[in-house]
Amino acid sequence: DTGVSQDPRHKITKRGQNVTFRCDPISEHNRLYWYRQTLGQGPEFLTYFQNEAQLEKSRLLSDRFSAERPKGSFSTLEIQRTEQGDSAMYLCASSLEKSYNEQFFGPGTRLTVL
Amino acid sequence: KNEVEQSPQNLTAQEGEFITINCSYSVGISALHWLQQHPGGGIVSLFMLSSGKKKHGRLIATINIQEKHSSLHITASHPRDSAVYICAVKDTGNQFYFGTGTSLTVIP
Numbered sequence: 460d461t462g463v464s465q466d467p468r469h470k471i472t473k474r475g476q477n478v479t480f481r482c483d484p485i486s487e488h489n490r491l492y493w494y495r496q497t498l499g500q501g502p503e504f505l506t507y508f509q510n511e512a513q514l515e516k517s518r519l520l521s522d523r524f525s526a527e528r529p530k531g532s533f534s535t536l537e538i539q540r541t542e543q544g545d546s547a548m549y550l551c552a553s554s555l556e557k558s559y560n561e562q563f564f565g566p567g568t569r570l571t572v573l
Numbered sequence: 574k575n576e577v578e579q580s581p582q583n584l585t586a587q588e589g590e591f592i593t594i595n596c597s598y599s600v601g602i603s604a605l606h607w608l609q610q611h612p613g614g615g616i617v618s619l620f621m622l623s624s625g626k627k628k629h630g631r632l633i634a635t636i637n638i639q640e641k642h643s644s645l646h647i648t649a650s651h652p653r654d655s656a657v658y659i660c661a662v663k664d665t666g667n668q669f670y671f672g673t674g675t676s677l678t679v680i681p
Contacts, residue, residue, distance in 0.1 A: 494669075504671075564618070567616075
């Protein structure tokens, strides 16, 4: 399978714990995006990388959220001191810079904070 | 106010009907996407538009840049078209904004 993969698919955690999600983009894609989607809403942009550089970060993203893409391939999204309001589906997408931003989405990681 | 507004929010159609979903946006864009999301969360990109019209099978997407409006049409709808359809735009500053989606149910 050469699509975008995310791990884990589901995560249940207690409030206050830290969680980390991983996204593996399509191998030749140099752009990687993170989104968050809550029930009944459209996805919300969180951040995006071009290669290893984090180029955009949503103003809505609190300091508890951090994302990395150390070698320009896979990316991790960490949420520190989780809150119940962090419960959502976290989606990753990737694209080629030259494909006019057509994005390919991963299956998402569903986070539940108890 | 959302940068992207979709209508209707929910749509039920009989199999075979022609369906239109509308999207209006308020920001300057470099591209507009139509996405399909099935139960379970998987998202598939249907179209990416910066002008004019695109067609893929029974799906047609149009965009009017001057009016900041796009439509997604489904001809001869089928129950397997039942999904949430999401409009998303990329602004000139590389931010993406998404509509809240249109939930489509096609009844046999």
